[in-house]
Amino acid sequence: MNMDVINISNKELPMKKSIARKAGLPFFTALMAMPGVALAGEGVAEVAGSAAMYVVNNTWMLVATFLVFVMHLGFAALESGMTQAKNTVNILFKNTAIIAIGLLTYALVGFNLMYPGDFSIAGFFGFAGFGIGVDPGSMMITGDDGVGIYTYWTDFIFQAMFAATAATIVSGAVAERIKLHSFLIFSVIYVAFIYPWVGSWKWGGGWLDAKGFYDFAGSTLVHSVGGWAALAGVILLGPRLGKYVNSRIKPIMGHNMPLATIGVFLLWLGWFGFNGGSVLSADPGLVSFVFVTTSLAAAAGIVGAIMLSWILQKKPDLAMALNGALAGLVGITAGADVVTVMSSIVIGFIAGLLVVASVMIIDRIRLDDPVGAISVHLVCGIWGTLAVGIFSADHSFMVQLLGVGAYGVVCFAAAFALFLALKITLGLRVDEEEELKGLDVGEHGMEAYGGFVINKS
Amino acid sequence: MNMDVINISNKELPMKKSIARKAGLPFFTALMAMPGVALAGEGVAEVAGSAAMYVVNNTWMLVATFLVFVMHLGFAALESGMTQAKNTVNILFKNTAIIAIGLLTYALVGFNLMYPGDFSIAGFFGFAGFGIGVDPGSMMITGDDGVGIYTYWTDFIFQAMFAATAATIVSGAVAERIKLHSFLIFSVIYVAFIYPWVGSWKWGGGWLDAKGFYDFAGSTLVHSVGGWAALAGVILLGPRLGKYVNSRIKPIMGHNMPLATIGVFLLWLGWFGFNGGSVLSADPGLVSFVFVTTSLAAAAGIVGAIMLSWILQKKPDLAMALNGALAGLVGITAGADVVTVMSSIVIGFIAGLLVVASVMIIDRIRLDDPVGAISVHLVCGIWGTLAVGIFSADHSFMVQLLGVGAYGVVCFAAAFALFLALKITLGLRVDEEEELKGLDVGEHGMEAYGGFVINKS
Amino acid sequence: MNMDVINISNKELPMKKSIARKAGLPFFTALMAMPGVALAGEGVAEVAGSAAMYVVNNTWMLVATFLVFVMHLGFAALESGMTQAKNTVNILFKNTAIIAIGLLTYALVGFNLMYPGDFSIAGFFGFAGFGIGVDPGSMMITGDDGVGIYTYWTDFIFQAMFAATAATIVSGAVAERIKLHSFLIFSVIYVAFIYPWVGSWKWGGGWLDAKGFYDFAGSTLVHSVGGWAALAGVILLGPRLGKYVNSRIKPIMGHNMPLATIGVFLLWLGWFGFNGGSVLSADPGLVSFVFVTTSLAAAAGIVGAIMLSWILQKKPDLAMALNGALAGLVGITAGADVVTVMSSIVIGFIAGLLVVASVMIIDRIRLDDPVGAISVHLVCGIWGTLAVGIFSADHSFMVQLLGVGAYGVVCFAAAFALFLALKITLGLRVDEEEELKGLDVGEHGMEAYGGFVINKS
Amino acid sequence: MKKIEAIIKPFKLDELKSALHDIGVTGMTASEVKGFGRQKGHTEVYRGAEYIVDFIPKVKIEIVIDESMVDQVTDAIIGSVKTGKIGDGKIFVLPVESVCRIRTGETGQEAI
Amino acid sequence: MKKIEAIIKPFKLDELKSALHDIGVTGMTASEVKGFGRQKGHTEVYRGAEYIVDFIPKVKIEIVIDESMVDQVTDAIIGSVKTGKIGDGKIFVLPVESVCRIRTGETGQEAI
Amino acid sequence: MKKIEAIIKPFKLDELKSALHDIGVTGMTASEVKGFGRQKGHTEVYRGAEYIVDFIPKVKIEIVIDESMVDQVTDAIIGSVKTGKIGDGKIFVLPVESVCRIRTGETGQEAI
Ligand SMILES: Nc1ncnc2c1ncn2[C@@H]1O[C@H](COP(=O)(O)OP(=O)(O)O)[C@@H](O)[C@H]1O
């Protein structure tokens, strides 16, 4: 590391002492238990070994970082594929803007809100100051056994990639009718303040962490947090024109299923980093175990969703199969490291059933969620969080329920208030004509598929 | 690793002792040969170093795992791009279902059929019991020198990602006319039983392994195994309507070449894990050498296919260039670690020529393979396997031929029997009207590109 | 590593002594500075530790390699999405051919031109002979501290993935009108000779390196080198038919914005390897710091481009937002490791402004660059290179300017001469009718979207 | 026999179909067209320059019916698709000399 | 001069083209349309609710020919595209007042 | 009232629109069609076998105008789209019996 660089950086940026995201992480216990291997305590051997261990841990976390980055492309593809062609540019624009907003606001305030180190209001609110930067001497973050697991910068960039996800989840649910600038303002505030603040309760070592609430990689902290805002947005926006006419539910089909499928596969790919990276080290046993539970839950989610939708609809439904994969992934996210393989399959399968039922019910109660974000992220996020209390003997169902409730109340209220304020001031919804013409032309003066020869004149 | 988790898991799942996939792997010999480096035998130094080595090996194998996962998206994109728009949902659905089927059946039976440890019928058939699970004390799998290379879970999930590939290969060849449920039943059986059973002959340490047959990453064990089934399916299904009319061959063009191109690049990306991961450790020399041979073979395959198709067709053909890349990749898969760089270029180039010739010949003998799966996976899989016998002095051409033949006879027969049984019972082919309308509407009640405004009424 | 293989390979291929790409790399200084960790000098501990360190360094470089590979798919998607549907097959074909050309010519001559070891004409030109190959005893390449960082093969394949990029940049700028074979000939020569030759001046340890010129990952050496050729090509080709009619500028819109967006996100993904891999080791501090600066610059580029285009155009422009991301990435590439976090944001933001202004100005001076390649790669490449001189106290603005100028003169002249020679001999531009019908049908006899039912007759 | 061609706003197709169905029209053919007229297209910006996309997406409906139904059909169209805003579209009536149902060879009134 | 408009099943286009070619028709214009008629569209399911897609993909062929050839062309169309199943489509004959070949300015019979 | 249908080369649409605009035509409808005629389509190769794609992309323009303007419009079309090469296209003139503007209910001359 070039010291000068950091020093310059330090002059303008405050220090931040990061704390491990999960208290009491059983670090490298598997390694310690290697038959015939007794790590030599404080001796020279450990020194060189732990230097290399630090590098590999950090490398894995960086791999996880770019995998989580891929999820943003996954969301962009899924959301635009599942909606109408005339709103595609708008969705792509939102997703491009959100990742920029997410990274920059997280650097400015989010990271220090989420991992405040010391809380100002005990376990409830803390802020370590604006900006990022670190003293090179303390750049290495270590696990419980004193071995380096990653750098300060890795910590930041991995967490920053998570941050924008919550807003992206909302993006899909409010698609095809929300005003662009209102959505962008909402996203900035939600991502910069709400997401990291509530995140601090658990991952920042706050009050829910103290209570023993468990959320491995964010069924609640990321997915439900996004899902609650999606719900608030959908309620305040109302359905798309033509969706519910004279007591009839009219389908508005997605315009590009290959794009949606690419999106889901890329999300799954990203989840290897989302869950695998949440181990916060390259611990072989733990990361590989998380790979197994994550993949099997996704697979079981597909099977569950295909089965139920085939029974209910008499046809095998691709959109439901894709939602099933995501449902399984969201479902296993809270407990990927603490449930058995068999449990991961059961959790994923139930998530697959849940998502199908939920999509249908939400449509029937006239909440118009074009991509099924509420069903996938909120419903399955809750399920996954509670499942930890059911399938892991070490965690309490009641504490999990408390966590779900706490996040639900605060996030829904905050998002609802925010959207309401925007509705009253700037307006939330594009006018009817723009909605009919499509937001691409209305908001961006551009078409997603400009190939029609007659347009070129 | 959280011991409790594993213990719970162990209660319900049987133990399994995994054996190394390639006998006599020259493990870390390159490292040992490092000038001035003498690894200190049983001393303390090695202890800490090998702990870190274990972690990095395992991390690389997990990276390889997600790369192989990407191949499933690659197949989905390639197959749907190369076929007609009206069958796109069907293809995407099949590919989504197959990965779920592959992972779950491999967990249930496949893994223990492929790596039975002890064979019941010497070298020919073995089964280590249902399900997966491991004693934490034996979770680490070591190489010949006793250094940990990956965990039991890594071993499973890496192999599981391979498993579904065979069925995916078939999917492309039988596309646009096969009944969905018949295809799914075929896939379950082929992936759960046939693929792992015949795989055990070589990678499970069975009779072909004993004979010295060599197939580094699966030119035969994966690609030909899929290719033989594709051939059986194509024969029993017959050509698509309108393909061969009055002695004329009518082209049925793919509907989305960008999608097909995305597919091929993603497959190539995945191949870095498919071949690079088949080193079964992060051995620097071996993995990087495999990266070089794999990439150059793909590049040479492109050049070969472009040249031959430009000569024969007078036009440079994108579909052939893409097939050329895959041909080179399939061709080098059997010997990526045992041939020279120059040989890898020759093998890839010849594969590129072969795939062009094969696609044309197969079309002329009226086997209708919409995506060229037989040419890419079967023909080049055979070529790659035999090439090991030609370009590597350490391997016998006759043994390679024996292997090719053994897999050919058993896989083709098994797939043919399976497809025939399905044809007689459930029927294999959709009816004429459904084929004309497209399987998307017929099987799924859904369109891939639902944007046409007139549909929305 | 199987010695036999290498030996065989050595018989036909020359030796090559690779030199570290960046002189004086502060290698693992961060590690050395770990509190409480004193690496034990020449003792046994270091031996085992550095063996593992070697493996993790090499593994990271291989990960970086496949990430750079992904950039080729990114370019293919971006360029085809930003142009008209009727030229899509042509663009995809070029991008598929270029990666093959890049890898093969780099193996044959490029690598040994770029890293000649000894220069024939001091610091200006050197060539280490044809082909690649290495003595297994010297396969490991070490950093300044003697620890292995990667193998010879890793070195080659990582650099080879970079090589084709320069030609791909040109591909977008000259799209929709250039003759395929002329473009391919240009690419072979530019990639095989010009790119590696001028690259040797800095990364090969040539005269610009000696002067202290700094270009971390290739703002100039890769992006400007491609950008200058793009400029030469655009000038000699002239604008597309119908682009500038009677003093009016007519827009020719891209045909597929989701494809373009996928392209940009994949390019960003690849940049984690492009920049992250240019650390040339897995140094935790440096790689993670580069991840942070790279990501924040891209994010700031998006914000800059959105703001300026929104102000100037009154509408938020997706194409500009996407270009802004790339602008930020190109801009930070030269100094990702030597500027502060805050500077990276400023550099990215200015790049985002620059790209918008540049795209508009270039259009007004009637240079028709369909995808904005000149603005993104040349303008922001120059900006990024100069920014090192502005934002890093350790580097001289004048030397940076000298480097920019030297590459500009030589690359523009070489590309111009090459394109001119092709124009005079084979012709550079397709005839008018072919351009109107589209190059897909004209050059390839194929359509990208063959789905229109009426075509099938 | 007459052929009625109506150029309408795309999102009105569903209502038009219902209205025609109600008065007993059992067949029609629709296609996507682009219309140029008084309704101004949207302004797009491209690299800083504004330009107007003046061809607007419309749907064209073709209905062949007996002469006696022309007025009824015309009224049904107007009734279902009129919004009162510029760009509502046009109805053209053209003469048709003969009609034939391919399946049966029926002609005239029975064929539609 | 007459204009023949035929609405046919898409997969029959190739046969129609050959049949017309055989009787000396050298020009025609085709377009993709969606047809509503007796042939029922397919049922789709969406989030558990069924609905009918009642506009079915069809191809429309337009051929301008001399009056004398109307019957021959009609027969050729019926002969080549008839399957006997619902949805085979319609043939409409419309009067054309004049025809002009843009390239040469020729009109009438020579223009087609 | 007459309806003028012109089948033209796609890249000539812009010029046609300007030319018509200049002579006071304020409305028209365009659609993408595929044309079969003397102009030969391109040859494609597929798996080594050549075949001709004989349907070529064209644009069809429909303009309903007063009888008095037919010649003027025809001339404007020819003047703006003619290249002199095979495939320039055709102009067909058809009778129109009535015209109606949906928005206002106006008919005849005022409706266009
Ligand atoms: N003279 C015409 N010939 C053919 N189509 C026309 C003509 N005038 C208008 N149209 C079609 O009718 C549509 C609506 O016309 P416009 O002038 O925009 O509004 P309005 O119908 O309210 O007068 C146009 O988009 C075009 O498709």
Ligand SMILES: Nc1ncnc2c1ncn2[C@@H]1O[C@H](COP(=O)(O)OP(=O)(O)O)[C@@H](O)[C@H]1O
């Ligand atoms: N009255 C009509 N006017 C215009 N097009 C019609 C009419 N009736 C039918 N069509 C077209 O003909 C197609 C076939 O008609 P349909 O009633 O389904 O079957 P059939 O031709 O066997 O009677 C329809 O899809 C529609 O495109």
Ligand SMILES: Nc1ncnc2c1ncn2[C@@H]1O[C@H](COP(=O)(O)OP(=O)(O)O)[C@@H](O)[C@H]1O
């Ligand atoms: N008899 C016809 N009926 C309908 N459309 C025709 C007819 N003849 C030609 N066309 C249309 O006109 C286009 C141009 O005709 P073509 O014979 O290729 O050249 P030209 O217009 O120079 O004679 C065709 O592609 C077709 O769309």
